[in-house]
Amino acid sequence: MVEAVRDTVAIVSEEDSSKRRQILDGARKVFMDLGFDGASMGEIARAATVSKGTLYVYFADKCALFEAILEEEALQHGQVVFNFDPARDAETTLKEFGQAYIHLLCRPGGGSAIRTVMAIAERMPDVGRRYYGRVLDKTINRLADYLKAHVASGDLAIDDCDLAASQFMELCKASLFLPFVFQAAPAPSEERMTAVVDSATRMFLAAYRGK
Amino acid sequence: MVEAVRDTVAIVSEEDSSKRRQILDGARKVFMDLGFDGASMGEIARAATVSKGTLYVYFADKCALFEAILEEEALQHGQVVFNFDPARDAETTLKEFGQAYIHLLCRPGGGSAIRTVMAIAERMPDVGRRYYGRVLDKTINRLADYLKAHVASGDLAIDDCDLAASQFMELCKASLFLPFVFQAAPAPSEERMTAVVDSATRMFLAAYRGK
Amino acid sequence: MVEAVRDTVAIVSEEDSSKRRQILDGARKVFMDLGFDGASMGEIARAATVSKGTLYVYFADKCALFEAILEEEALQHGQVVFNFDPARDAETTLKEFGQAYIHLLCRPGGGSAIRTVMAIAERMPDVGRRYYGRVLDKTINRLADYLKAHVASGDLAIDDCDLAASQFMELCKASLFLPFVFQAAPAPSEERMTAVVDSATRMFLAAYRGK
Amino acid sequence: MVEAVRDTVAIVSEEDSSKRRQILDGARKVFMDLGFDGASMGEIARAATVSKGTLYVYFADKCALFEAILEEEALQHGQVVFNFDPARDAETTLKEFGQAYIHLLCRPGGGSAIRTVMAIAERMPDVGRRYYGRVLDKTINRLADYLKAHVASGDLAIDDCDLAASQFMELCKASLFLPFVFQAAPAPSEERMTAVVDSATRMFLAAYRGK
DNA sequence: TATGAATGAGACTTCATTCAT
């Protein structure tokens, strides 16, 4: 799954004029490290080994460059969490999804996109809204669809599958994401992540397992 | 006369020096609306109807002013979520706490503090860490303590009470907090919040109710 | 001679309203340490343990305060280098004067006045001019008068006594003042000062001793 | 092509990048007129007919710009006082050097560098120390070396050649430099400078001429 | 297309000075 992430990036890289690619790569790093305001176009140019002027050949302004990166992030996200074959059993699917999800969030610099977007959601509501829709909501919907299929088959007994999907995703973050994103703890260990996802799955099924 | 002086000082600090209050109120608004970087000291001065220079009479710099606001936020937080009497039964306590918690997060401008701090946690890790410790972790710990008491009494069967506390809090946010904080939805209705908290409580107890 | 300096200060202190004294003392220290621009009225107020407002009760503005200090400095200077009794023999007189002079310049913080005034002479020519007239030129004239007396008595053979006076004073600074004032060396030792003044005297008399 | 690039760079630095020259020239004027603190970057930008931002393209900060000017000053100084051929006779050499030296110090705006550096030596000791070393001390050493050569040849009888060098230089300033630098007198006339240097030379040789 | 020199608006901060008490 982590490989999937890398592949996605690689694929995107191959198409695209190489300068544009360079810029996006440099910019992502700088934006995610420093935040939207903290990142300067100069720093980005340096990270991309491109002149400052070139930045403006490919992107109208700082904001457009930033959104282009979120776009990519959205694609990546979409590709990763995509294993919702209704045929697979719930426990396995949830655990696997949970793992992928929490890995995505807690990978080094992984909270960065969420954090960075959140930071400017107030000043640029469109950016926030779009990111939520394309990334977070989309994932919820996919999981919800999967759950609905299993509700239909009598496998699960869920009233509000959208809520349930969101609940599962929140459960996977328990004790992991917040400390990580607030820099109050280093990235969690594999074992810890597994334990949390297992606990989330157990809890979820305890509540929603159809009889 | 010396006492007079001291009294004056005391009064001034008691009524929070009025000017200081003005500044804090203006600054909170601007910071929460625009984020740390987006807020300018000039804007803050205007919002507080105070001269720019006065800002620096009361606070050493922009960062100190920001932290003073987080401090207040932390106090507020601490006062709200305070009803963990071990004698109360779990369902009631959890529901009540869940309500208070989600109200706090989703009140108009309520995600702002979390969002704003999250945004600068990368560049100012201390601020992030401190906020997490004083606000989020503290709440988790209180809930965890409550849970431990009920585990001891055989009321609940929980292995890792810290994890469980975190899980409950995450569950309460399901489908509510993220859309709200990303500006993808308005503040949720009372009914919706109640429904989500009820669902969270049901799920939690389904998993952890002692037999 | 050094005692004379201290006495002068003490005398000045006794007259003068004590607040004014406090201010002058605090301001002198701050001005001399930090220069005219480097010194802030706030710092001066703190050094004088007086409120900022009080500064303006006694002095119209920063500049007036500064000039008041130079005034004092001028008085002090005048009092110290005052042992030009025409009856004393040249060698002794010159050596004693040279010692006093170089001690004054190289005492800890002693170049400070000259340095500080020099610094603003371009922007505030009056201040520079006045300081030169009251302090430096006055001393030269006194020494010149002394020399003239000895020329009259045939003791010395000097064409231009003003130039000669200036020459002797410059000679006393040789290798001492510049390194000190540029912070390229610590204050010179007593021995070194004595040696330099002796050398200056010898040189001076070699050139100007009447036959 | 790479060579072309390098050539361009070389050319740019050779012609001192014209913009950089503009800045240095404007800055020198402003710094020397107003002192380090009195000079504002805005004023300098105006004097150089350059935008404020451009200043920071070429120099890291105000201090770096100032030091760049001192650097130039040092170079100039070094080039002027350069005729210490040990073969030349002492009287001629000293007179010529004295003339060059006093001209340098008393040229319009010539005391400015010394004055300005002196002014900030207390707050920025490194700047003072470096300037002293590169400009003043260097000159002293060259003169001292010259004197040593003549001591070796029996031409002069000097104990401490470093002191002697310093003494000669101080003598040349007598009655000229201080009034000039304190704005108490206009730049001295040619005749006056010649007279003072002649007197200095006579005095020096009277004291140190070997028998 | 790609550059990088140049800009000017605006950010944070300091400080001399004023004024009500």
Add this chain to the structure above:
DNA sequence: AATGAATGAAGTCTCATTCAT
């Protein structure tokens, strides 16, 4: 007389953006 809270002008420096090459 003495205070200290308050001010606003001005200073240093950064940065998104433009433009000639």
